[in-house]
Amino acid sequence: MRIADAATVRLLRPGDRVDVVAAERAGPPRVVAEGARVDAVPGPEEGAGDGGALVVLSVPRDTARALVGAGASARLAVTLC
Numbered sequence: 001m002r003i004a005d006a007a008t009v010r011l012l013r014p015g016d017r018v019d020v021v022a023a024e025r026a027g028p029p030r031v032v033a034e035g036a037r038v039d040a041v042p043g044p045e046e047g048a049g050d051g052g053a054l055v056v057l058s059v060p061r062d063t064a065r066a067l068v069g070a071g072a073s074a075r076l077a078v079t080l081c
Helices: 061-073
Strands: 017-023 030-040 056-058 075-080
Touching: 017 061, 030 061, 061 075
Parallel strands: none
Antiparallel strands: 017 030, 017 075, 030 056
8 A cells, every 4th residue: 555655654664563544635534444564665666756655564355445445535644553
């Protein structure tokens, strides 16, 4: 999944646990995933600009679907647990 703040992703390591928060223009931020395990943090992409950064999370299928849906319409952020 793509996290809006690339600097935050650089702080993550495999094995970390994070909550994923979706921030939309209308309405308050909402937690989409709780305690998701970080599996991988791919290196920076060439020419990615300010498009955030990728992080691979291990979550149940229902949570994965919710993350995909949230990522399509909101900026995603993570907080360490």
